[in-house]
Amino acid sequence: MSPPASSPFPAGTLLRRAWRELGRACVEVLAPATCAACGVHCAGALCAGCAALLESRGGPACPRCGEPLLAPGSPCLAEHRFLSGIDALVSPWRYRGAGGAIVRRFKFEGDLAAAALLVRAMLAALRASPHALPRRALVMHVPMHRQRRRQRGFDQAERLASSLARELQLRFVGAALRRGRATLSQTDPRVTSRAENVAGAFVVARPRLLAEATVLLVDDVITSGGTARACAEALRAAGVRRILLLTGAVG
Numbered sequence: 001m002s003p004p005a006s007s008p009f010p011a012g013t014l015l016r017r018a019w020r021e022l023g024r025a026c027v028e029v030l031a032p033a034t035c036a037a038c039g040v041h042c043a044g045a046l047c048a049g050c051a052a053l054l055e056s057r058g059g060p061a062c063p064r065c066g067e068p069l070l071a072p073g074s075p076c077l078a079e080h081r082f083l084s085g086i087d088a089l090v091s092p093w094r095y096r097g098a099g100g101a102i103v104r105r106f107k108f109e110g111d112l113a114a115a116a117l118l119v120r121a122m123l124a125a126l127r128a129s130p131h132a133l134p135r136r137a138l139v140m141h142v143p144m145h146r147q148r149r150r151q152r153g154f155d156q157a158e159r160l161a162s163s164l165a166r167e168l169q170l171r172f173v174g175a176a177l178r179r180g181r182a183t184l185s186q187t188d189p190r191v192t193s194r195a196e197n198v199a200g201a202f203v204v205a206r207p208r209l210l211a212e213a214t215v216l217l218v219d220d221v222i223t224s225g226g227t228a229r230a231c232a233e234a235l236r237a238a239g240v241r242r243i244l245l246l247t248g249a250v251g
C-alpha cells in the first residue's frame with residue numbers, strides 16, 4: 001500500500017498502523033459489539049443508558065453557531081465572540097452526557113467504534129447544516145503538539161479529519177497547520193488563561209495552497225474556542241477566505 005499524496009507519514013508507519021487496525025477489526029468481528037460511550041456489550045452503537053444521555057444539537061439552529069433557535073428564523077441568543085475569525089460552527093452533540101464519553105473513548109482508548117460513530121454524526125450534522133462546501137474545499141485538523149502525539153500514538157482530530165475528507169471526497173491537507181511551540185497543560189499553574197496558552201501557537205506550512213481557500217477545520221471538541229480561534233488566525237493570515245469548524249461535540 002502506498003501512502004496518500006497528502007500523508008505526512010512514511011509508508012512503514014502506515015503499514016504498521018494498517019496491521020494494527022486490521023488486528024483490532026478482527027477482534028471486533030470475533031467479540032460482541034460494545035457501546036461506543038461506556039464499553040458495555042450491546043447490540044447497537046450505544047447501550048440504552050448512554051443513548052438516553054446523548055444530547056443532540058438538532059432542530060432549527062443558528063447558522064453561525066448551531067445553537068437551537070426558539071423558532072426558525074428567530075435571532076440567536078448565543079454569544080458569537082468565541083467564533084471570532086470562524087465563519088460557522090457545526091457539531092452534532094453536546095460534550096456533557098454521552099457525547100463527551102464517546103469523544104473520550106476514541107481519544108484516550110483509541111476505540112474505533114467510537115471514532116466511526118463520531119464521523120457518522122459529524123457528517124450528518126454537516127449535511128443537515130446550511131453550509132455547502134465547494135469541491136475544492138480543503139479539510140484540515142486542529143493538530144496536537146508533536147510530543148503529545150507521540151505519547152498518545154495518534155492525533156484524534158487528524159483521524160477524524162482524514163475520514164471525513166474521504167467521505168466528503170474532499171482533499172485532506174494533514175501537514176499544512178502545525179503547532180509552533182509546545183503549549184502547557186491547561187492544569188499547569190503557570191497557565192493563567194487558555195487564550196494566552198494557545199495564542200500564536202500555530203504556523204502555516206503551505207501558505208500558497210491556502211490562498212483564497214475554503215477550509216473545513218476539524219477537531220474532536222470545542223470548549224472555549226481558543227485553540228480553534230488561534231488556528232483560524234494563522235489560516236486567515238495565510239489568505240484562507242472561509243473557515244467552517246466541524247467538531248464532534250460542544251463543551
Ligand SMILES: [Zn+2]
Nearest residue numbers: 035038047050
Ligand atoms: Zn453505554
Ligand SMILES: [Zn+2]
Nearest residue numbers: 062065076078
Ligand atoms: Zn448563534
